[in-house]
Amino acid sequence: MRYLPLTETDRAEMLAAVGAGAIDDLFVDVPKDLLLGEPIEGLPLHASEMAVERHMSRLAGQNLSAGEAPFFIGAGAYRHHVPATVDHLIQRGEFLTAYTPYQPEIAQGTLQVLFEFQTQVARLFGTDIANASMYDGSTACWEAVQMADRITRRDRVVLSGGLHPHYVSTIRTMARFTRDEIDSRVPVLDAEPDDAALIEAISDETGSVVVQYPDILGRVPDLAAISDAAHAKGALLIVVVTEPVALGLIEAPGKLGADIVVGEGQSLGVGLSFGGPYLGLFGCREKFVRQMPGRVCGETVDADGKRGFVLTLSTREQHIRREKATSNICTNSGLCALAFSIHMTLLGGGGLARLARLNHARARKLVDRLERIEGVSCLNHAYFNEVTIILPQDARETVRVLADRGVLAGVSLGRLYPDANELHRGLLVTATETVSDEDIETFASALEGVLA
Template sequence: MRYLPLTSDDRSAMLATIGAASIDELFADVPVDARLDGPMAGLPMHASELAVERHMAALSRQNRAAADGPFFLGAGAYRHHVPASVDHLIQRGEFLTAYTPYQPEIAQGTLQMLFEFQSQVARLLGTDVANASMYDGSTACWEAIVMARRITKRGKALLSTGLHPHYRSVARTMAKYTGDVLVDGDPSLDAGTDWAALADKIDRETSCVVVQYPDILGRIDDMTALAAACQAAGALLIAVVTEPVALGLIKAPGEMGADIVVGEGQSIGVGLQFGGPYVGLFACKTKYVRQMPGRLCGETVDANGKRGFVLTLSTREQHIRREKATSNICTNSGLCALAFSIHMTLLGEAGLRQLAAINHGRAKQAAAELAKIPGVSVLNNSYFNEFTLLLPTEARPVIHKLAERDILGGVSLGRLYPANANLANGLVVAVTETVTAADISVFAAALKEVLA
């Protein structure tokens, strides 16, 4: 096929058709300070392939890998050990594809993997059914909110203050175009969650209540009473899980009455990868399955009576009438879902529980040692592998000074909530199985030195 670029007349005709005076108008929703007003400074207009390779290699050498020193970052993305066998197996020919398995007769490997993935996710989250994955946790959270609107015919969602601020931001962005009313706010530095207060706010206009478990500060609470309050008012309870490894040790949200459980599956099988691609988890009660976004793989038998797999439900606009579509999600995170499923299979139930126990044990060790530092205290009464430290000074400069010592000491609440001075001294610290006792000691010594 020949490539025929557009002429100036072609562009003018297209702009006239959509009612735009210039191409620049197409970027009106992008903040002015985020737009380039010309070529990027420091980059030549053209260069040889060899020169570009050398330049990019030099840039890459400035990066710091997560394994290069003590690493305590979390807040929704976690460093876990991914066995080398995961990377090997996802490249096998039975699985390696970037395309949707529309033709089941030639995609049985991919379809069976997705079926197994769904089974694993449903069991992990404590629900009846799960779909074949979403883009990531934040978009899965939003899809759950609009799913609740379809089910309840209501348009107000109560978001816990403990919900990740990036998830809240995605929901606010999308709600501008749907008319959903979102009631939210920043967390307070309390040991307990705001779930009891949320229950008191539920009314007949509420479509859903969204909570994170464990929440952004690492706090864990029982959602049974909140689920009962939602049910009594005809609203749905949506639980968000950003650290699925925790469910190897704590009770699954579905078992406590959550109607929809979504989350980020990156912790299992997927590396940090500079922030993506990740894999969204989405599960719910059986009675809501036809309102679930994405696609669902099912088990059947072929003409010869042999076991087989097919796409059972596909709810996007490409498959059914646009007005009947529940989502415009056009694919699932297939390769990341495969990595998740393989890692989960390698672990098994016993392995996941053991991994979770190791995470919690290392976190307890770190919390105890860090709390010995003068002026430092641990906010949480309960936590899994992530907790919030209260420092005697603003956390952001402390984080920068630790980074100068090659220690990534956590995520400051000042970074997550830059407009809220009340949270400036909070520091969220994540401790996974990749953290050693030596890492904890180095971190504690450096933090003590920086705060002195």
């Protein structure tokens, strides 16, 4: 198929229909200095399909993918084994092409899956209810902040220093268009999370407190203490979970006092995929359900008394009057939600717990080996599968050298916090069930060589 199938006559008719004299008129709002005046240098005007395939294959060959090297990268996206059953089922035609199930009479399969997905997320998070997925973890976090604003009628937001900087960035970007006052901080290389400082920052004007669990440095904050402090001031506690597998081993946030729990569901059923598409998870207390963004699938019976599923609550701007909507960005990730649900079903509660224990055991083995290297230490010894390692030199250059030697060693804190010099020796490493003893030894030996 041609890339430009329209004729000059087709284009002229389309321009006339919208009242434009030429194609350039469609770009008058773009600053002149940002418009290309001529073709990009070095890029051919045309090429055959085979030539393009060869060129793209050569470019792809420069990547070092997760499955080709010892892999210790996490920081919000994790490599787990995804059973082949997941891919097989989500590629069935009735799922692969389905979008929002507006007509329940022809979407019972999709609605049932979403109903079961909600149940799984609510049980995982320890919340009364969960919605039928959101776009990703960071935008779900912002939606939680806005939900708390509506409930408390306050617009001051306190962010833990342990919250992922990308989530902080998303919140700050969206807050430019609202009245929200964002109180955030940079983490400190300390074995303990910033619970005391966070609690101290909660005031009578605070609407919500946002805490990551485990946090960006791999530490586990005391949610119960933070919840008590937030509630004493009339604020809501929002907990962010970027690694849902951890909840197979540590207590669910809802059981520790969280009012709203959000997270990234990529770990279960969804591959790394160069950063997306991913899956936003969202749960809350039942009394807040009408302020929750997104959709809720419910169970009912039809005219003959047979079990059926419908959209019980739809608060998106495309479903109801725009001024009554709780959100206009809550695009759901239906296919990723299906993958998550299938993977969770295959694991079951016992399987998730075993997977979590295996992840923790792998991380402990990694830390034990790395700490035997001179000059290397572990920030703390209470973590799940991700932990911060302190190096005797800047971790950014170390990561680059190790990548050249075929080891994807983790995420340098200097990359996440380029302006915080005291964090530059920190290296965030992750070990999931996909990490072998050989991978750990390869990483350790390569690191010894770099630090020698």
